[in-house]
Amino acid sequence: MSALDDDILERVCVAAIEHEGDVRDVVRALAERMAPLADDRARTDLVDRAVARLDGLDVLETYLADPDVDEVIVHRGVEVWVERSGRLRRVDRLPTGSIDVIVQRAIAPLGRRLDRTEPIIDARLPDGSRLCAVIEPVAVDGSIVAIRRHRLRNVPAAAFAPPPVLDVIEQLIGRRSNVLVTGATSTGKTTLLAAMLRRCRRDERIVVVEDTAELAVPDRHVVRLETRRATADGLRAIGADELVRTALRLRPDRLVIGEFRGDEALAAIQALNTGHDGSFATCHANSAIDGLRRLEGLVLQAAPAWPMTAIRRQVSRTIDAVVHVERTAAGRSIAEVIEPIESDDEPAAHVIVDRTGVVGAPTRSRR
Secondary structure, eight states: OOHHHHHHHHHHHHHHHTOOSOHHHHHHHHHHHHOTTOOHHHHHHHHHHHHHHHHSOTTHHHHHTOTTEEEEEEETTTEEEEEETTEEEEEEEOOTTHHHHHHHHHHGGGTOOOSSSSOEEEEEOTTSOEEEEEOTTTSTTSOEEEEEOOSSOOOOGGGTSOHHHHHHHHHHHHTTOOEEEEESTTSSHHHHHHHHHTTSOTTOEEEEEESSOOOOOTTSEEEEEEOBOOOTTSOOOBOHHHHHHHHHTSOOSEEEESOOOSTHHHHHHHHHTTTOOSOEEEEEOSSHHHHHHHHHHHHHHHOTTSOHHHHHHHHHHHOOEEEEEEEETTEEEEEEEEEEOOOSSSOOEEEEEETTEEOOOOOOOOO
16 A cells, blocks of 8 residues: 555544444445545455454454465564465565554453463454464564464365375274374364364264364354363363363264363363264374374373373273374375274384375274
8 A cells, every 4th residue: 555545544543433333334434535536446445454453453354364374473573474275475564563452452352461461362263263472571572473264264175185095084984983183283183173074974963172262164063162261350260171071961973172282181081982982183293103192191191190001001992093184395284094003002003094195994993
């Protein structure tokens, strides 16, 4: 936009603050009055930018509206980067200090705070986007913000693998295997999990437990539960372990844990060993085998009195398959599918898929 356009935008926003009513209606009326010579396209752009500034995420809305954008990141308080198909690219620059105002406006309706006493926030915005922000002094070089949207488009499972590997995934779902999806940060674990859930039968009741609600599975019988932090006005925290126990009383055909990261791992392992088959979970790991090791470690943290041999036996008996995803220059893909071998020793597995393709077949089944 030109300096003149910026001036009109600023005047429209300042004037809109003094008016009551629907933000878009107010802005549209002001734009017609303050920019009478603008054509329809220019006036629509002015209205959209003003509404984004007053009631949204300002210039970031432009990138988040792009269906090909998976994540928008603000670096050092001013640099705007976007992720498309697993690749980051710098696209814009914000005025100094503006990102702090944008974040404060976004989290105000949530009753959350972000300041020097609480410099980190991880929250779900009303439209389902996940916002993570870190400010000074924790963010040494300036505010860092990451906004991830899963709602804009449904990525099919075919985007992660060729047909032979998809056939293996279909078998795991049909056999009601308990599946752990592993991978590093931003490899597409949640996206793949959503794609797998969309391949489940429509009459199955799916109960999802997440720290921050991200999984969106339209046209399915889905119950979504989200953890809650303790608040300054006395509301108690509700953890994922409590929600797992609650989920078991909500008649799930499939139980889904958004991510194993704490005591919910023990609750889930115990639940899946009591007949709740066909369930799914994710966790951060560098490989499929490492995913089993990480799960063992989480269970040990939650139940330090348990012998390691008992934990390994429980984990290897409970998890029927591990699907590992990774991000390469070519994009995100399924790199491994393994079937744990039941044992109380170091994790071992039967390999079904490796980086060359399908090399085996599933043998475990809950049916």
